[in-house]
Amino acid sequence: MSLYDTIINKIKQIQEYDKENEPVTNIAASSTLAAEITLLSSILVAVIMLRYFSNALMIVAVILVVAIAFFAMPIMPKLKREQNDSLNSMIFYIIIALGIITALFYWGNIHV
């Protein structure tokens, strides 16, 4: 399968156009709801901390977070599926994290 097909399949998977139907228990449904609320509220409070860098950035970030949350709900099942136990996804996120850390520290010139 070519790289293009892999990317299209991944995007379709995240948009949940190919849903798998498996039974859901009561405990699982209420846990997912609680996790969703926790995730959104803690991300919103964390984004408010950006006011130390600049007020404009904070307003833009809050609006972005609210918009993404509105369009992409429910986030929690997708997040759970993405943090699975497969080696390929773990190595992918680790290399991305290494790239972000190196870029931020070396070229960031950040004095915050």
Next chain:
Amino acid sequence: MIIGSQLASFFTAGALIIIGIYAALFLDNLIKKVIGLAFIGDGANLFIITMGYKLNGIVYIFLPGMSIDFFAQNASYPLPFALVLTSIVIGASTLAVMLGLIILLYKKYGSIKASKILGE
């Protein structure tokens, strides 16, 4: 363009690390992944030992008849050699454990593809 040997060694170490990360990330055969990981370790070791280079330096053995001042001015840096020796041993033992685990997993699954054994 002629580059000095220390700069060329730094570039080689960087190239080894990048090739190792590519192999660990993209190749599907488990043995090739492990070879890539060995490359990353080798690149790091080459990086450390290149740090000890001194232009026209002598080996850091204090021979009889050598003055202390001459030794202090001309010897290349001895510390990286000790660190790299330890690091090579650590790398070899980690490699041995990984290869042992791969043998066990091959017996269990009958295949050596990472997507089958370590995927989901």
Next chain:
Amino acid sequence: MNPLIALLVIVPITCALLLNLLHNKDRTIKIIATIIAIFLPIIPLFTSYGLHYFGAYSTLAQSPTLAQWVPSTITNSVLNLYHMGIVYSFGSAQQVLLIVLGIIAFLAIITSLNEIKRPSGVYAFLMFMLVAAVSAIILSDDIFNLYVFFEIAAIAQVGIIIASKIKGNYETALKYMILGSIASPLFLVGIALLLGITGNVNITDIAYSLKTGIINPQNPVLLMACGLIIFGWLYGTGLPPFHTIKSAVYSKALPHGAALLQAFSVFILVALGIVIFRIFSYIPFSKTFIIAISLAAMILSITMALMQTDFKRIIAFLAVGELGYIGIGIGLGTAYSITAGLFQAVNEAIITAFLFIGFGTIMYLTKETDIKKLGGMMIHYPKAALLVLLAGLAMAGVPPLNAFQSKFMLIQSSLNAGIPELGIIMILLSIVTFMTFMKAFYAIYMRPEPKELKINVSKIPKATIFSLVVFLIICLVLGLFPQIATNALQPLANSLI
């Protein structure tokens, strides 16, 4: 020169090698392992504070007999003040951390000797090597020595996972080794960059040369070294992006092994975090990054913990998430917050070990870890249920148990630093932690027992109940008298600022 400091590392290593040779002689292994494990928390009590030099001399400035042979070009420069050889430093903070590590190791070892049918010399070898490696990491003032023991601990961890006979443990062990073989050489490159710029692997000397301006602190190579060392720190402790593999590692080890593994993660977060703070705290972005990644750890791990159906995975994700509190304490950068972070680390190690061994009794009794298939254990084992409930209350931060004091100190320090949002998130996630624990507790202990559940063994071993009671007593004592720990941890925090 204080020989007891070296014994703190040598005794567990020697015992490990001895027990490995004595594999298959069950009674001898049990006796020797129990006796040496009793000594592990006792040796730090009698060690006096100070430095131990493995090269027999401290600095040229303090060894005039040696300095007379060295040319004056060296004795008149800053090299006169640099330490020769590997230095181990033992202060009050290291004493508290080593006593706690010794207690957790002792209880984990006696639990493992009594829960496994035939005590295994090789398993005891792995646990003692892990204890030795963590002790050396806490004591060491030499960054390359720290890396060597870090690698020894990684192989010991993999051995503990392989020995557990849980389904899927070989795959998890191989994944952990592959990810480790990417992260550790990059950590080594960071150390090599520090060595290349400062000419030193002794942390005190590196911090001294950066503070007094002998080496230019704004050198861009130091920024790269900071980034790579922080990346290695993320791997060792299990902060994102390594949180999924760390929680998989905790869930695939036997519960007493997992108690020791999580102690390793907590103590390496503290030890390497203090090292990063000492060397790189003049870069403001390093502290911001530590706070950001700790927040990410808390949010990602605690929300993932809610979604799991295997109770070992739930506790594993909670354990990884609680590390974020310690990171916030270190990242805020004031003396009070670092003391709070260190105290939180001590409490976290004890409480998570308490939870792992407590929930581990369920695995010992029923061999079942899926909460959909469990239930009604409170009728059969009410005392164990009470102890596990108290462990969960301790993790949530209920007074008078210990996590209340440390979380209170952390929230207060975030308010003092002027960042109340961190306090809000910490309180919110503590509530969610408690909710997750109650979900697991209800599903295992309180709801009616399913008919298919088979309880294979009828009694929990006395050693396990003894371990749980000792953990509870420590939680109560630290909760009612937090000064025991904070007075010992404060000098280290004050010396960092």
